[in-house]
Amino acid sequence: MRSNVLPRLILLALVPLVALLPLPPFWVSQLNYIGLYSLVTLGLVLLTGIGGLTSFGQAAFVGIGAYTTAWLTLNTGLSPWLTLWVGLAITGASALVLGWITLRMSGHYLPLATIAWGLALYYLMGNMDALGRYDGLLGIQPLMLGEWDVSRGKPFFVFLWLLVFLFAFALLNLLDSRPGRAIRALRTGSGMAESMGVNTLRYKIGIFLIAALFACVSGWLFAHFQRTVNPSPFGLKWGIEYLFMAVLGGAGYIWGAITGAALTKLMEDQLQVLLPRLIGTSGSFEIIVFGILLVLVLKYLPDGLWSLVDRYWPRARRTDLDLQGASGLAHRPRPADSEVVLQVEAVRKQFGGLVAVNDVSFEMRAGQIMGLIGPNGAGKSTTFNLITGVLSLTSGRVQYRGETISGLSSREIAKRGISRSFQHVKMIPDMTVLENVALGAHLRGHRGALSAMLRLDRAEEQRLLREAAQQLRRVGMGDRMHELAGNLAMGPQRLLEIARALCGDPALLLLDEPAAGLRYKEKQALATVLRQLREEGLSILLVEHDMDLVMQVCDRMVVMEFGTRLMEGTPPEVQQSPAVRAAYLGTEH
Numbered sequence: 001m002r003s004n005v006l007p008r009l010i011l012l013a014l015v016p017l018v019a020l021l022p023l024p025p026f027w028v029s030q031l032n033y034i035g036l037y038s039l040v041t042l043g044l045v046l047l048t049g050i051g052g053l054t055s056f057g058q059a060a061f062v063g064i065g066a067y068t069t070a071w072l073t074l075n076t077g078l079s080p081w082l083t084l085w086v087g088l089a090i091t092g093a094s095a096l097v098l099g100w101i102t103l104r105m106s107g108h109y110l111p112l113a114t115i116a117w118g119l120a121l122y123y124l125m126g127n128m129d130a131l132g133r134y135d136g137l138l139g140i141q142p143l144m145l146g147e148w149d150v151s152r153g154k155p156f157f158v159f160l161w162l163l164v165f166l167f168a169f170a171l172l173n174l175l176d177s178r179p180g181r182a183i184r185a186l187r188t189g190s191g192m193a194e195s196m197g198v199n200t201l202r203y204k205i206g207i208f209l210i211a212a213l214f215a216c217v218s219g220w221l222f223a224h225f226q227r228t229v230n231p232s233p234f235g236l237k238w239g240i241e242y243l244f245m246a247v248l249g250g251a252g253y254i255w256g257a258i259t260g261a262a263l264t265k266l267m268e269d270q271l272q273v274l275l276p277r278l279i280g281t282s283g284s285f286e287i288i289v290f291g292i293l294l295v296l297v298l299k300y301l302p303d304g305l306w307s308l309v310d311r312y313w314p315r316a317r318r319t320d321l322d323l324q325g326a327s328g329l330a331h332r333p334r335p336a337d338s339e340v341v342l343q344v345e346a347v348r349k350q351f352g353g354l355v356a357v358n359d360v361s362f363e364m365r366a367g368q369i370m371g372l373i374g375p376n377g378a379g380k381s382t383t384f385n386l387i388t389g390v391l392s393l394t395s396g397r398v399q400y401r402g403e404t405i406s407g408l409s410s411r412e413i414a415k416r417g418i419s420r421s422f423q424h425v426k427m428i429p430d431m432t433v434l435e436n437v438a439l440g441a442h443l444r445g446h447r448g449a450l451s452a453m454l455r456l457d458r459a460e461e462q463r464l465l466r467e468a469a470q471q472l473r474r475v476g477m478g479d480r481m482h483e484l485a486g487n488l489a490m491g492p493q494r495l496l497e498i499a500r501a502l503c504g505d506p507a508l509l510l511l512d513e514p515a516a517g518l519r520y521k522e523k524q525a526l527a528t529v530l531r532q533l534r535e536e537g538l539s540i541l542l543v544e545h546d547m548d549l550v551m552q553v554c555d556r557m558v559v560m561e562f563g564t565r566l567m568e569g570t571p572p573e574v575q576q577s578p579a580v581r582a583a584y585l586g587t588e589h
């Protein structure tokens, strides 16, 4: 496995070394604020940059952490080391409720809800007598480690920055894991991830929770560092500013979070001095500069400043050797010879007045390759999507190995052993080929986010990656596994999709135009792979326009036209059918 241990240890060792430098207190204080902001922006990078979910309410979670420890330490005398956990529990519960309600709905519900949440909490803090209204709470006790006050100056710097780096490493670990691949698929490949068995709602709620907990830790530290809390740093303005930091630094990069926090803090201080002098009157003019800067960054450098560094950042590569020691994954029991695996019974799909699939029926047996062919617009892809749960049936029934699967979600269908590829390739371009394919084995692992962050998932991760590597070799892509998927041409992209589908250990494989974009030799290799899979007892439903391939590999074929089943038969029977010829030539039959 890739070894990041040494660079990480060096980075951690640098923290106390920096503290030994004769830094003026002003700069120590600046670094401390940057560290506090970085904890919040790290969570935002995971949530927004990587997961694609926007939250304006992170400052409110910082507020929960700060006010919980402030109130409890002042009123109950509880140790700050205990109040942290109370803060985390309150933050966790509110993030779960907020996430559960808003993340089930598509669109802009989360950003809107987090704005409302930020505003509500700000006014709540500012109007409660127990929280000191807008004056806040004063005289919060220091954070003591034995006799040592770690909430001031350099000791705080060391404690805080060790935490910042440990949190950053935890996120890097998370992203390089089974749950991490699912999280990285959320932004652009949610539908595909569901088809691989990923519970996308759970992962969305999960990253919302992690980001909120990071913000809460920042608030807890902030309260003991400042010794006083009032609502101002936890309002909507700060919610927006944290987002600005993440976007400026590079919302898709863990190190972008720290870059953004540092630049914002440093610019803010300079601008707060410079601008009133230039304009001749005091005010928060830096906000205007930030607004203009945000527009410019979004327009000219949408991936943020860290993207410039990332181009030259050395990337550790997994070598094939890494995977050799791993044991294989368990396989699901194969259907018995010629067992009926799929029964499609009078399935129908209407889009308004258009009948895209009109009471189509057929069945498939184990170890059979069934072709689903027909002219453009015949209803093949719609039938395919009805079987895989992407579309709901208007009427009819689909049975898989004796169980009715119509009405189940694509995730539930994937769990039962049906894997698929997509007509328009769906992959995550900024993940390697190997990682994309390993996403297909999601259901064959079980390690969660916490194990991934703590690197307790390595044995399972090696098995999943080994499986992905094996499937890539199987489709002739063994030499390209470490490339970024976004750099592949169309042909290899299709092979990637087949390898990913095979990673799910399916008993039934549904391939939607797998030969589209492949060159002759690649098609021949594909035909060999399909035959080999059939020998292994796999059933394959193939939607394909390439007649050579279909005629070569299919045992039986269903021909569709205008949403109806025109005929079913062996390749020679279909080839000789006048009705099929007429359908393809567009003549009457």
Ligand SMILES: Nc1ncnc2c1ncn2[C@@H]1O[C@H](COP(=O)(O)OP(=O)(O)OP(=O)(O)O)[C@@H](O)[C@H]1O
Pocket (backbone or CB within 6 Å): 351, 354, 356, 374, 375, 376, 377, 378, 379, 380, 381, 382, 383
């Ligand atoms: N979401 C949708 N809303 C409305 N009409 C749709 C939708 N999806 C498909 N259709 C229509 O249903 C019909 C069947 O489409 P489908 O994509 O299943 O055909 P196909 O045989 O797969 O075609 P192709 O070979 O071009 O992919 C077409 O007339 C298409 O325009």
